[in-house]
Amino acid sequence: ARRLLGLYSFVDPSPPTSTTMGIARTCQRCCAVCERLGEAFMRCGGPVYVALAGSLIVGIAYCFVNVILPLSVDYASAIGLLKAAAASFLMFNIMFNYVMSVRTDPGSPTERDVQLACAEIGAGVRRFCEKCKCPKPLYTHHCAVCRRCVLKMDHHCPWVNNCVGHRNYRYFYNFLAWLWLGCLVICHAAYAAPELFRSPPGAKRVVRSTTNGQRTTTASQRSPSPFASDSQHSAAMFSVLIAFSIFIAMCLLWGWHVYLTFTAQTSIDYYEFSARRKAARARGERWKNPHDNGWKRNFQDAMDEHGRYWWFMWAMPRLRPHRGSGVFAAID
Numbered sequence: 001a002r003r004l005l006g007l008y009s010f011v012d013p014s015p016p017t018s019t020t021m022g023i024a025r026t027c028q029r030c031c032a033v034c035e036r037l038g039e040a041f042m043r044c045g046g047p048v049y050v051a052l053a054g055s056l057i058v059g060i061a062y063c064f065v066n067v068i069l070p071l072s073v074d075y076a077s078a079i080g081l082l083k084a085a086a087a088s089f090l091m092f093n094i095m096f097n098y099v100m101s102v103r104t105d106p107g108s109p110t111e112r113d114v115q116l117a118c119a120e121i122g123a124g125v126r127r128f129c130e131k132c133k134c135p136k137p138l139y140t141h142h143c144a145v146c147r148r149c150v151l152k153m154d155h156h157c158p159w160v161n162n163c164v165g166h167r168n169y170r171y172f173y174n175f176l177a178w179l180w181l182g183c184l185v186i187c188h189a190a191y192a193a194p195e196l197f198r199s200p201p202g203a204k205r206v207v208r209s210t211t212n213g214q215r216t217t218t219a220s221q222r223s224p225s226p227f228a229s230d231s232q233h234s235a236a237m238f239s240v241l242i243a244f245s246i247f248i249a250m251c252l253l254w255g256w257h258v259y260l261t262f263t264a265q266t267s268i269d270y271y272e273f274s275a276r277r278k279a280a281r282a283r284g285e286r287w288k289n290p291h292d293n294g295w296k297r298n299f300q301d302a303m304d305e306h307g308r309y310w311w312f313m314w315a316m317p318r319l320r321p322h323r324g325s326g327v328f329a330a331i332d
Contacts, residue, residue, distance in 0.1 A: 046161030106165025151326035166326035
């Protein structure tokens with residue numbers, strides 16, 4: 001009886017009416033318009049994001065070296081000078097990798113050398129971009145903001161006004177790493193300087209005194225502070241707050257890219273590979289990325305460092321972009 005009731009309760013859906021189709025087309029047009037507006041905003045607002053990020057980096061670095069660090073370090077001593085040099089090198093690496101992330105072209109399959117590499121692979125390149133009229137190797141995707149295909153594209157970052165791809169991924173990765181370390185150093189320096197959390201120099205405290213246990217008089221005195229002005233104290237507190245917030249964000253973002261680098265993936269292709277693993281698991285099989293050569297080789301390939309001291313040189317500033325072609329064969 002239950003089976004019969006289940007059969008009779010099933011009703012074939014009626015074909016969509018013209019009204020329903022009209023509403024669907026209207027929603028589709030609205031979504032397309034919103035998508036184009038978002039792309040235009042990203043394209044026009046990119047320089048603003050870069051100017052804002054650069055100003056924050058320079059301002060916080062200046063406040064750290066000239067206000068926060070002197071509270072716990074004596075620049076007149078040898079150790080103080082060594083710490084100041086290390087802090088300056090840290091801030092230089094942050095700014096250097098950020099500028100290189102902005103200025104370095106990530107690479108595109110429209111370039112002649114890349115097309116020759118695609119021709120050598122032949123059947124390994126199975127996709128073709130109708131907008132760019134060029135082949136699309138594995139990990140290559142079309143960026144609607146940049147209006148072109150990008151080699152080994154990870155994502156389009158508005159903070160660098162550029163796509164993060166094959167040739168500038170090293171700079172972006174190192175920027176995240178040095179920024180994480182810099183924010184950690186700023187938070188530690190603030191923790192080691194309790195004077196930072198005292199009242200600003202302009203603040204007044206009330207001093208009470210009694211005479212014969214009956215009469216009370218009050219007077220105001222300025223609180224002792226190592227800062228020259230209220231604005232200097234506010235700038236230091238603001239820098240520490242921003243550094244702590246960025247440190248928490250970098251723990252997630254940089255940690256995510258460490259995982260992607262060790263497993264030979266990009267942020268975009270991670271979802272496709274996850275779907276492949278899920279489908280293989282449903283069939284009782286195990287799917288593995290054939291371009292995954294182990295965490296060490298994957299990291300060396302991503303950072304383009306294969307020498308004896310790769311474990312150290314990957315984090316050092318370098319003007320030369322990635323030497324590889326960025327062309328990978330398709331995965332079956």
